[in-house]
Amino acid sequence: MVVTKKVVLRFPKRLVERPIIYRLVKDYDLEFNILKASITPEQEGLLVLELKGDQKEYDKGINFLVKGGVKIESLSQDVTRNEERCTSCGACITICPAGAFELEPETRLVIFNNEKCIACGLCIPACPPRAMEVHF
Amino acid sequence: MAKTIEEINRKIKEGKAVVFTAEEIIDVARKKGVKKAAQEVDVVTTGTFGIMCSSAAYFNIGHTTPKMKLGGGRTYLNDVPAYTGVAAVDLILGANALPDDDPRNRIHPGEFNYGGGHVIEELVAGKDIRMEATAYGTDCYPRRKLESWINIRDINQATLFNIRNAYQNYNVAVNLSDKTIYTYMGVLKPKLGNANYSSAGQLSPLFNDPYYKTIGIGTRIFLGGGIGYVAWQGTQHNPHVERTEKGIPKGGSGTLATIGDMKQMSPRWLVGTSVLGYGCSLTVGIGVPIPILSEEILEYTTVTDADIPAPVVDYSDAYPQAKPDVLGHVSYAELKSGKIKLKGKDVPTASLSSYPRAVEIAGILKDWIKSGRFSLTEPVELLPGVNSDITVRNFKERPIEY
Numbered sequence: 001m002v003v004t005k006k007v008v009l010r011f012p013k014r015l016v017e018r019p020i021i022y023r024l025v026k027d028y029d030l031e032f033n034i035l036k037a038s039i040t041p042e043q044e045g046l047l048v049l050e051l052k053g054d055q056k057e058y059d060k061g062i063n064f065l066v067k068g069g070v071k072i073e074s075l076s077q078d079v080t081r082n083e084e085r086c087t088s089c090g091a092c093i094t095i096c097p098a099g100a101f102e103l104e105p106e107t108r109l110v111i112f113n114n115e116k117c118i119a120c121g122l123c124i125p126a127c128p129p130r131a132m133e134v135h136f
Numbered sequence: 137m138a139k140t141i142e143e144i145n146r147k148i149k150e151g152k153a154v155v156f157t158a159e160e161i162i163d164v165a166r167k168k169g170v171k172k173a174a175q176e177v178d179v180v181t182t183g184t185f186g187i188m189c190s191s192a193a194y195f196n197i198g199h200t201t202p203k204m205k206l207g208g209g210r211t212y213l214n215d216v217p218a219y220t221g222v223a224a225v226d227l228i229l230g231a232n233a234l235p236d237d238d239p240r241n242r243i244h245p246g247e248f249n250y251g252g253g254h255v256i257e258e259l260v261a262g263k264d265i266r267m268e269a270t271a272y273g274t275d276c277y278p279r280r281k282l283e284s285w286i287n288i289r290d291i292n293q294a295t296l297f298n299i300r301n302a303y304q305n306y307n308v309a310v311n312l313s314d315k316t317i318y319t320y321m322g323v324l325k326p327k328l329g330n331a332n333y334s335s336a337g338q339l340s341p342l343f344n345d346p347y348y349k350t351i352g353i354g355t356r357i358f359l360g361g362g363i364g365y366v367a368w369q370g371t372q373h374n375p376h377v378e379r380t381e382k383g384i385p386k387g388g389s390g391t392l393a394t395i396g397d398m399k400q401m402s403p404r405w406l407v408g409t410s411v412l413g414y415g416c417s418l419t420v421g422i423g424v425p426i427p428i429l430s431e432e433i434l435e436y437t438t439v440t441d442a443d444i445p446a447p448v449v450d451y452s453d454a455y456p457q458a459k460p461d462v463l464g465h466v467s468y469a470e471l472k473s474g475k476i477k478l479k480g481k482d483v484p485t486a487s488l489s490s491y492p493r494a495v496e497i498a499g500i501l502k503d504w505i506k507s508g509r510f511s512l513t514e515p516v517e518l519l520p521g522v523n524s525d526i527t528v529r530n531f532k533e534r535p536i537e538y
Contacts, residue, residue, distance in 0.1 A: 095323055
């Protein structure tokens with residue numbers, strides 16, 4: 001079974017200069033798409049990836065990362081919507097580069113598709129009632 | 137078939153009034169025909185829920201012991217400055233007010249996380265607000281300093297008084313420049329990256345009574361979750377904007393000044409709002425009932441999104457430089473489709489006012505009327521219409537020479 005998942009990887013200093021993503025491709029045949037990266041030599045690195053591949057190979061790949069000392073978080077939990085504050089105005093819709101917000105045509109309620117979110121955070125200050133929250 | 141407001145009120149009292157929302161009436165009139173619908177329907181309810189600057193509140197906090205004259209001194213509510221220059225214990229708080237230490241746009245775009253609109257929301261939510269005041273002291277008002285929690289339930293009056301709400305039509309904002317701009321119409325991406333609009337369209341109060349034939353001073357309305365009134369024409373009220381055949385103004389035109397008791401209101405319908413790079417404001421829920429006094433009035437309420445054109449304006453140049461240029465008109469039906477065509481490009485659209493909440497307001501007002509809780513009022517005077525000599529112009533600048 002093929003799976004596609006978005007993950008946040010945090011690298012300790014000692015791993016920053018090692019070709020970890022290369023191993024994911026070569027050894028586990030995973031496709032990757034870098035959504036966000038912040039890597040500074042001699043400091044902790046942060047990488048937001050979309051990984052696609054066979055479920056078994058994906059699990060093995062993640063295992064390899066964990067063993068190597070990379071901290072992994074699932075991305076979809078990072079940005080959430082405070083349903084009490086959201087008024088369904090729609091200001092977020094054209095702001096989101098990943099198309100994570102869409103209008104339900106009948107009711108014109110704004111739907112937040114957590115799975116599409118790439119946690120870029122652009123929606124957070126752009127939301128007039130400040131309904132979008134980021135949790136790290 | 138002309139009906140009177142008195143007759144409609146009698147039916148409301150008996151629980152027999154026939155009421156539809158401005159969305160429902162479109163189909164009702166289509167099925168029954170305008171004539172029959174006008175005979176059967178008594179009231180059409182409208183609704184809008186959008187960011188409305190020019191919203192404010194005034195309070196009378198009651199006298200302290202010893203007494204203190206806030207007027208001429210400084211008063212802060214949760215660090216947001218209130219206007220004291222009216223009297224001893226009366227205060228006015230505007231939706232745009234910002235704490236003195238808010239960084240504003242020093243790091244552009246400023247976030248504007250908390251301001252006057254947020255204080256208004258927290259007050260109606262029943263939260264305690266921190267008040268800090270200093271004054272100069274007089275023989276009759278000797279006290280000079282006050283730090284206290286205040287709560288809406290303890291103060292004498294808390295009145296929402298919005299001097300311009302419910303704009304009849306508004307601009308569609310776009311950005312023709314090559315950098316992102318941060319406006320009161322939201323974040324506008326470069327080179328026609330998006331188009332933002334702000335109106336409930338066919339549900340919006342003044343589109344359903346385009347010539348102000350029923351709405352005027354004293355019209356009872358839904359305001360912020362409670363009962364309010366139209367106090368006056370709103371500031372910048374301009375009936376003389378070019379109109380379509382059906383009387384719909386093709387740009388910003390009529391406005392309402394509204395007033396109501398905040399003690400009845402709810403934070404669901406008054407929401408403190410932060411506009412990135414622009415400032416703080418208040419999102420306000422308003423619903424106005426339209427009495428169906430004639431066929432003509434019913435016909436106005438059948439307006440649809442397709443009938444309402446909005447002007448597209450460039451907020452990178454034309455708007456800030458006060459140029460009259462309009463890139464064209466698009467209908468709210470087109471805007472609500474999710475994209476509009478501008479200069480041969482598909483431009484994605486987004487709304488700053490909430491249509492689902494507008495639907496909810498029109499529905500609540502309908503229920504209030506049907507259950508006899510809300511009756512209609514005869515306006516003392518209608519809003520200035522197309523025959524009035526009211527004019528709206530830009531600032532006339534006369535430099536002071538030394």
